[in-house]
Amino acid sequence: MSWKETLGDRIPAELGREIDTYENQIALKRQGKIDDKVFAETRLRRGAYGQRYDNGQRNDGNGVKLLPFPSDGQTKGPDTVWDAPGMMRIKIPFGGLTADQMDTLADLSEEYSDGVCHITTRQDIQLHFVHIDDTPALMRRLAAVGITTREACGNTVRNVTACPLSGVCRDETFDVTPYAEASMRFLLGHPDTQDFGRKFKVAFSGCREHACGLVNMHDFGGIAVTREVDGVTERGFEAYVGGGLGAVPHEAKIFDPFLKEEDVLPTLQAMSRVFARLGEKRNRARARIKFLVQQLGIDEFRRLVREEREALEHDDRWSAFIERVNTPTDAPLLEGAGSDEAAGSDAFQAWRRTNVYPQRQPGYAVATITLPLGDLSGWQLRRLATLARRFVGDAVRATVEQNIVFRWVREADLPELHQGLEALGLAQPGAGTIADITACPGTDTCKLGIASSRGLAAELERRLADQLSSLDESVRNLRIKVSGCFNSCGQHHISDLGFYGVSRHVGGNVVPHFQVLLGGKWVENAGSYGLAIGAIPAKSIPEVVRRITDRFVEERNGDESFYDFTSRIGKRALRDMLQDLTAVPDKLVNADFYRDWGDPREFGIGDMGVGECAGEVVSLTEFDLAGAESQVFEAQLALEENDPARADKLAYGAMLQAAKGLIKTEFIDISDDPSQIVTEFRTRFYDTEVFFDKYAGGKFANYLFRRHEQAGPTAERDVARQLIEEAQLFLEATHACQARLAAIPPPPTAAAGPSLGGVQ
């Protein structure tokens, strides 16, 4: 028997057909009848992702070793070995889970993965260490409980997210869940969403003030609003477009201050068509819709979408769902009943203070189940499903903070629910506090991870959880978010304290560091993005957190927010107070700095047998890199002082100085002339691909080339801000390139005059 036969017609016919097709494609790929790239996109569109080391290589701490999978040369994508474990991303629209779905996810995690379910920052669930051959059965079992993994990855409309409190929130304008659900159903597999250059993310939020929907960082986001027309209340959305974090974050632009509810789906369709038609396809780095909006300008983009909208053939689905928007998404299982707020153990009270949110419906509350690093075991998830059946039925959602919430808990049942969670080891208090840290997978499983985001987050959680009850209230409610690289899957830009992994070349070794970001706002739907103030060794980050939070407690003015505090103190002062932490002790004094959190392996590859000549040149390079870092920082300050032109000039100057530093490894007499720097850099490092990132190719170099071609400094704040981000990334790429160069013998032409040759 197979799962296909066993589940029979419990698998919806259409999903069943799609999975059959996918299984056939697997068979064809095994027979060598499908191209690697095509198959990779095929599996990605079904949620089957790659995972670290799937190229069949791993640095075990003593050097890079081959992982001899028995795949016999079979691949499942370019440079991706068939038998190497992969990650399965499971789309959970608006995070909504039923108890049966939880049971199935628990089973799948045990049978096909490593027994662990991971909640992502976009309300998805991920399973790791999954073999590609198991994915069709896994998908069929999900389909039987109403879940599709279709378009969970790839250049598609990704999971549609929404506030986990929608429908029960005390502050929302109205419940956005039906709109999120309708958008998901409408866009899934829609012919107009199949030809994007990159992914497209949609989110809905019930109000402006809170963070839950994170509208500002999405490709399309809608905030619920109403208006009175002739005495009738109309529903609509303040619609945003072109937001996004990633390497170069963009704050979304307002597309329509009042997009009527019946216009949401056709507008999304029209936008998809414009994006598919005009969006960048070849250069992935500039293919998100934010770049199209920037290139066209929001007014032209809006005009094109509206024009497209007018030309669309009517589709009944655009408004069919509206008759159901007043039907509650989930209903209470039990009749509401209040409780004695002072009753219960100390542990219960501590949990209640941080993990319970009284709903607007009297007698009911939302209980947050705090999941450390978003993880829970299959065993826990199954028992959580049992608790759900007992207390709330199917009113369960995953959150963007990597937790799970039970909605519609009777307040009178909270102590019993807490007891039930304690028995599962899931009664940890601290939801939504500084100890509830968000982290992307980072170096644990992500192919692009530079430093261990989860290792750092686990360490910070351990330390902060112990101190939670004694922390000052102002600190307790801060947010920390960590990413393993600049791509920002951990959403480091929108937290009070954000960190992303980078590396630094120190005395012949590569040392894990994190860039520290301040000035981000979680509230107001990700109302502001933080900027990097400097890279600090990974092992000193706990001290960074301690110093900054202590200073906040000591110098806070009244009930000043952390955002206002950091703006008032200024980034320069904050950076100064961390200056001593940038030091890396000699390896003989403290080798721990040369290892990442939770990983005893030496970080990176360590043969630094650099010749004397190269050593001297490297130090000059480092000098330039340090200067470039200062310039980027100065650029941020200029932006804060509302001087975009100066910020632009400084950011550009930083890229030039970094490029110049790199050129000095080959040509020590390089001048300060921007044109010569760019020409030499292009010839020596870009055309030769020496500067190329393994995954991003020449994208970072293009930041410099583009700015160099620009006539003069910009007066636009947004553009200057983007250039600062780009300069930061250019710097990181320069550090990485320098580290790579230091790891190989110096070229015979080192320190010679201008030449056409590259390093090798």
Add this chain to the structure above:
Amino acid sequence: MTDQAAGVDALQRIALKIFLDDEAVLDPRDVIPIFHRWIQTSAVDGLLIDLADYTHMTSGPSVLLAAHEGHYAIEQSGGRLGIQYARRADQKGALAERLHAAARTLVKAGRLLEADTSLGGQVRFRGDQLECLANDRLSAPNRRETLEAFRPAVESLLATLGPDDDWSLTQEADERERFGVLATSGSGAGLDLLEARLG
């Protein structure tokens, strides 16, 4: 052969776990460098891929050593800490042979941990209990009939591990859980003896 027996006979994804004698002596975090070392030196069976640190969790794997053929884990499901070997890739031979092979792999890993000097020689695994899980609900749903189909193979393994012992089998009661039995005997040999008996 009944359908059930045929399903169980085809079972490949077997997970075996032995438990720590004294849980207080092992902080799972101390196993992280050991597993890394195992990868470097290919100390245990299989193509060792990577390590996953789940020490922040209170259930399931705490530290996982992922391998192509099967994962090793310091495992804490059911609130009991032990070492588990969860077979993933297919093996040849009858079910009883496959169980023996998995047990050999597990006991070898357990012995290495016991002998690891970085743990101070404190770690001991109990030889009087063995948990066998069928990590495949299709071949081996958690039903009474599955136990009957599974019994000959597991009893064959137990006869090897403790030929003179009186083993009892307790089946996992929750039908939604994977089929599993906890085998218990009154006495228990050390892992060195178990390794010798498994050959």
